Amino acid sequence: MIAALKMMRNRRDDEIDGIESCWTTVNGVRIHARVGSAAAAPLARLGDRPPVVLVHGIGVSSRYLVPTARALAADFLVLAPDLPGSGRSDRPGHTLDIVELAGALRDWMDAIGLDRPAFIASSMGCQIVVELAIRAPDRVDKLVLVGPTVVPRWRSVSRQLPRWLLEAAREPLSLWPIILDDYCRFGMRRFFETARFALAHRMEDRLPHVSAPTLDVRGEHDAFVSAEWVEEVARLLPNGRVAVVLRAAHAANYSQPEALARLVRPFLLSDCVVGRSQPFRWPLARSTRSSASS
Numbered sequence: 001m002i003a004a005l006k007m008m009r010n011r012r013d014d015e016i017d018g019i020e021s022c023w024t025t026v027n028g029v030r031i032h033a034r035v036g037s038a039a040a041a042p043l044a045r046l047g048d049r050p051p052v053v054l055v056h057g058i059g060v061s062s063r064y065l066v067p068t069a070r071a072l073a074a075d076f077l078v079l080a081p082d083l084p085g086s087g088r089s090d091r092p093g094h095t096l097d098i099v100e101l102a103g104a105l106r107d108w109m110d111a112i113g114l115d116r117p118a119f120i121a122s123s124m125g126c127q128i129v130v131e132l133a134i135r136a137p138d139r140v141d142k143l144v145l146v147g148p149t150v151v152p153r154w155r156s157v158s159r160q161l162p163r164w165l166l167e168a169a170r171e172p173l174s175l176w177p178i179i180l181d182d183y184c185r186f187g188m189r190r191f192f193e194t195a196r197f198a199l200a201h202r203m204e205d206r207l208p209h210v211s212a213p214t215l216d217v218r219g220e221h222d223a224f225v226s227a228e229w230v231e232e233v234a235r236l237l238p239n240g241r242v243a244v245v246l247r248a249a250h251a252a253n254y255s256q257p258e259a260l261a262r263l264v265r266p267f268l269l270s271d272c273v274v275g276r277s278q279p280f281r282w283p284l285a286r287s288t289r290s291s292a293s294s
Helices: 002-006 062-072 098-112 124-135 157-170 175-186 188-200 203-209 227-236 257-269
Strands: 019-026 029-036 052-055 078-081 118-122 143-146 214-219 240-245 287-291
Touching (some): 019 062, 029 098, 052 062, 052 098, 052 124, 062 078, 062 118, 062 257, 098 124, 118 124, 124 143, 124 203, 143 257, 157 188, 175 188, 203 227, 214 227, 227 240, 240 257
Parallel strands (some): 052 078, 052 118, 118 143, 214 240
Antiparallel strands (some): 019 029, 019 287, 029 078
16 A cells, blocks of 8 residues: 555655645546555554545635645545545536535545545535435545534625635635635636535535534634534534634634644544454556645
8 A cells, every 4th residue: 555655756846745646537537636645654553444535625625634634644544635626636517516526526436446434524525525424324434524514594695705704814824825726726607606506505404314423623713613503513413523623713624733633533543443444555557646736
């Protein structure tokens, strides 16, 4: 597995240490993913625990998930795809809704031979993995929902806009160049169409159907997700619990990755049994690899 993760690596000036880029063609669409190198973790430790897939939110890419990927890479094989239309992945012929994005995520898992990983999702990514967990429960080990959207009482553009303004003042300045670059790649038309799909998706109706153990995480200063909503999410889940990342806003995965990793690591490792999960090997014939870049 480690040899496979190192193959075809090309160092470049903008390489992110410990993170490599991989491309896989799925249903005619070339999908980019960032993979956390597991070189620091012995194979004997990786074989008894699931890989971890990080899922980004609306308009952005796996790039803002890199800090969390690096924080977890010593203990897990971490993979963070750019969903179709996002980041460095190809654009599909139409804008995908939440259910279609969940299907695209599952198709990518099929294409690379990823059976039953755990998921850490951010923002709208939480909606996507919830749909995946409902539609393919045998493909999900555990879920971590970081800043799960959309709060029902804020389910409109007019109520979301003030939340955006509040959030802009609470996130690190270094995050905004990443977000703006990703938004430009994503395109405003695709952004607003995706936002319409996200607002129409009713998480409160879907959560009771999730059987996977789920950790519901909120940044202490999250402007998009209220403390009351996080508690409601945990109540609606058959097997949910709540955690808070202090001194973080919506993108806790970027601003407080080490704190987030400390919260989720025990949850992801709970009930791990030696031999339960097979070591994941990237399918060499169906993907290409290089160093991760901006």
